[in-house]
Amino acid sequence: MTLRTTVLDMQPIDPPVGGGRLRLLGLYHGLGHGHRAHYVGTYDWRGPGARKQQLTPTLLEELVPLTEAHFTASDRRAQDLGGKGVIDTAFHTMAHLSPDYVEAARRAAREADVVVFSHPWIYPLVRDVLQPDRQLIVYDAHNVEGLLRTELLDDGGAGSAVARGVVEVESAVCRAADLILACSHEDREAFANLYGVSAGRIRVVPNGTFTRQIVPPSIEEKHAVRQRLGAEGRPVAFFLGSKYGPNVAAARFIAEALAPALPGVLFVIAGGVGDGLEDMTLPANVRVTGQISEEDKIAWLQASNVAVNPMFSGSGTNIKMLDFMAAGLPIVSTEIGARGIETSERAFAIAHAENFAQTIRTLLDNPADMAALGEGARVQADRFYSWERISDSLGALLARWAVPKREGREPPFFSVIVPTYERHTLLTKLAGYLALQTWRDFEVIMVDQSAEPWPDRDRDFGFDLLYIHTDRKGAVTARNTGAALARGRVIAFTDDDCEPHEGWLANAHECFSTSDIVGLEGLITSGRAGDPNWRGVTNDGFEGIGFMTANLFVRADVFHAINGFDIALEKPHFREDTDLGWRLQEVGEVPFSRGAWVYHPPHPRSVERESLEVRSKFFLNDAILLRKHPDRYADLLLREVQWVHNPHFWDYFLKGVELHGVNVPEPVRQIMHDNAGITYTGLLGAGVGAADAPAHPVESAQVVHAPAPALHVELRDASLRNSLRRSISWTVRPVWRRIWARIEGRVRPVDQKVDAIHQALSDLRHETTERLREIDARIEALDTRIGAVLDKVPARGPAQGAANGEALSAEAEEVLRAARLVLRQHSSALAAVGHHLDSEDEAAERRAQSVQTVQPTR
Incomplete structure (x- = not known):
């Protein structure tokens, strides 16, 4: 058809x-x-x-x-x-x-x-x-x-x-x-x-570039094309554009600001934009090519050492940026020039007008940074901005929406999205569970990243199935791809190894139809809880904070409004679901449902992709989650207590902090100190704070950092828990782990929250006392000033004002005396409040001295 x-x-x-x-x-x-x-x-x-x-x-x-x-x-x-x-x-x-x-x-x-x-x-x-x-x-x-x-x-x-x-x-x-x-x-x-x-x-549907036509040159190819173009002997900075107002402004900035600041660099301005410079006298190191063919454009991309895009206005995205990326060029751009370009790793450097020339100079002086940026740019162009991929995906989108409309079919209520990788047997099993759903108004979109297509892709399972086979790896990208094709009002995410209960969609539908919610977190059950040889997956007891794509529903309009899953959390794919859940909660309510449940089988740690060593690396992404949600991350730490179950947690958390240059706020530092004995003082010499860290994952991928400094970490002596771990025989260690995990997982977070509340109340009491003293001092000063005025008022008749020599009426005198009386009454009341607070402090201190701290048995 x-x-x-x-x-x-x-x-x-x-x-x-x-x-x-x-x-x-x-x-x-x-x-x-x-x-x-x-x-x-x-x-x-x-x-x-x-x-x-x-x-x-x-x-x-x-x-x-x-x-x-x-x-x-x-x-x-x-x-x-x-x-x-x-x-x-x-x-x-x-x-x-x-x-x-x-x-x-x-x-x-x-x-x-x-x-x-x-x-x-x-x-x-x-x-x-x-x-x-x-x-x-x-x-x-x-x-x-x-x-x-x-x-x-x-x-x-x-x-x-x-x-x-x-x-x-x-x-x-x-x-x-x-x-x-x-x-x-x-x-x-x-x-x-x-x-x-x-x-x-x-x-x-982003702009793109033909990544099969524009490819990075070999060293020999670059040398040959530079000779042919007469560009040997100095670095080439390339800019490309049509005669469009913002492009012309960028070209003029190159000629007037960048070229004089960098006389050893040849700036090449290509395309129709050069017509906007005809009234200028250009510096000797600026070459304007005028309109060029596709072949000449590719030649200049191959000859160049760096690309520049100093755009200061405009809308949409700059296709020139994508050409630069496909060619594997390191790029210096303004934020406006890079608008709309999302990457999962660094692909260009961001500069402002005042430091643009210096950024180019620094980049040219660091070949390693140039190579890393160029390689990252090429990878991201092929992954997200290849016209060959984009056109094919658009065809799938148009067909997915047009065919049902032509046939008079209404969009479904649910779109079930399933990413999968090399688990075709489990995928067929999942399709069987979906076929048993009592709620029938749904479609299923499977995004398969396996080497070979799913053998059952053409089988009739009794529901509307769209199967996509792709070589583009990554669960985050796969889920976003499925959601882009979805027609349903609500998107339901689950994993290829899950077993949804037959009432999964029906119970979720009831929640969405009876309340105004933006999402729904469904129960995930698993087996072998607490067994270190197996990875169980469950959210029971972690409602409203962890979120897992094994069972998560999102209203489609809200999913797209918040831009779906963050691809910065793609490598490795971890915490993207938590980040999405937290952003959903900023929009509206995301309740928890035990009726809309799925079973997630546990996986043996003996399988490499499920091993503790492999999955521990996922905690590198905690640094990104911390940067995006500094006010929520500490609560997640205390709820999950990952360090109890995973001895590698803090190592990879700190590596992520170093890799992404993330500021660690005081509450998280305190948790590190109290639970792992880590005294964290920040990135040595980096001066990176919350305001310095990029606010958006795309920006973090863009910034060129110097080699990351080491973390300054001091470890205190082994805790009692670690000492006991060494003395307990290996035969009872698994039992002890389960018992201790349950005790610490429930007691320690409560204890820490109580300590935090107590400290907050103490701080508030101290601040209140100081404030009362300040107010009392101001009242006393005002009372003294009023007294000075009244002392100069004669017993009869008007008096000369003490301050300005004007007559003071009997009515004004009466008002002043009344005001003085009120001030004295307030002063007495404040004194009573202060006395009460002092008494509370003394009582709290006595109680604290009488309490014996009892450590739980380990």
Whole structure:
């Protein structure tokens, strides 16, 4: 069955120069088997004639020229706006002057199963021929045009009128669209805030690059291309862009600020952006290439040592950044230049205008850092920003949403997401349990990262199954991939080795239908609890804090609104579920359900992927969780007491702190000291504090750090627990471990919380006493001043004011005497309160001295 997709815009795709055309080609060139894409566009300049060409086996480009009358009207409007071109933004108001184009667009829209508006400009021209009951309507948003065009055009006059028109058109297409494709999560948030669009209808489909065409060169290839381009003898810094306002500003910054500061570096400014520098006298170390072919672009990417992207405004993401990453170049960018680019490891350095040149200099002086950044950039480009992957995934998304709509099927209530890796037997077993669910309104999306496809992928299990086989490893990415394809109102996460109870979905549905909740944590049961030779998985007793994807439900709109799972927690995949749960709780209620339960079989530690040694490394991610949630992490530590069960916990926690440069707050330091004898004083010489650490995981991946300093840690003598462990025979050690784990897991957290509460109350009492003394002193001073005034008042008649020589009336004198009486009454009351607090302190001290501290038997 063929899915016919019409894509409408008002520019050509070929040649693919500039961000807009590259996105069109990248997104629609390879939607996959069963897709046929028909692009209808035009030229935004005079001259070329009509053409049709098959750009790829599944993408047909049809271009219909605009009329001279259309260009003339557009030129007049541009003159009214002081030369600002509006042939795109005002297109819907002038398109009647190009009837052939309008008819071609309307004809293609009528015939399609999927209608994609690439930019909003064409929507008003075809909206009356759309068939929303059977067609999937998609808005592919290159930018948040309402915000961008307001920024560029709003002048209080004619430009503001055009900007208002853009907002109206974009708002209309957002209301009509079943799906909105945003370039970044920031754009998704902007659409939700500006137009009130539910995040459940918005999918982030990032910009990309052709990673099979742009690849890092060998040393020999780099040397040869540098010779050919005349770029030998000095490092090359490369910038690429079209003639677009923010790009021109970046190019001018390179010529005016960076080149003079770094005379030994050759700055190459490539693309149409060079036309914006024609009025400048350029430094000798700046080379402007003008418009270049794809082959020349790749040549300069291969010849360059570093890429720069000093962007200071704009919307969406910069495709040039992704080209730089695919080429394996170390990159220095502003935050705006890197907006919307999420990575699971460091891929570029972030700089500001004032330190941009110094950042380039530092990078060029450190070959190891350059190599690490370049390698990380290439890996991340291939993993997340490859047009080859993105187009195929978009094809799956369009088919997943369009086919049911064409067939009149409503979206399901639940979308069950299952990541899997090399456990096909367990996956088939899980499918059997899902087939027994009493609640039948659900779909299942399995994302398989195994070397070979699942043998049962085409088997009919009695439910709607989407199976995806991918070579992109990582459970976090797999869950996000499944959620992006999901159509359900609620996303249900479980693992490939779980066994859901037959009432799992039914009981979860009852919770969502009877209360206004954003998520649900279901019970996970397991076996062999406390046995060190097995890894049991359960959340019983850890409700509302740990969260596990073995059994977690999230409202789809909320999942997308908070940007799903954080890919910074991908390597290794750990704590991403806890982080998601905590962010959910910031939005709304996430209760715990014992009715919606699953069984998670325990795994033998003898299996390498389940061994204590392998899974202990997961605690490296605790540092990221701590950085993101410093106020909650201490509570998690006290609830889990991981150090009791895992002797490697603190080692890997501290390695993670060092690796990610995370500040350890005082409550966590105290727990380290009280429970492990670790006196932690921070990263030696690093000066890293909470304010210095990146607030977002993407930023942590971007920052280039110097070699991480060692941690300053002092260990005190072995605790009583460790001494007893050495003296207990190996035969009873497992029993002791289970008993001690239960005692310490319940008693110590309570004891620590009581100590914390007692200390807080003591601090509050001390602060209150000091405050009372301060208030009493101020009252006494005011009473003295009033007394001085009254002492100078004669027994009869008006008096001269002590301060300003003005007459003091009898009424004022009476008010002053009354005020003095009130102040003395307050002073007495404060004295009584202070005396009571002093008595409480003395009583508490006596009680503390009379209490004997009893250590639990170990």
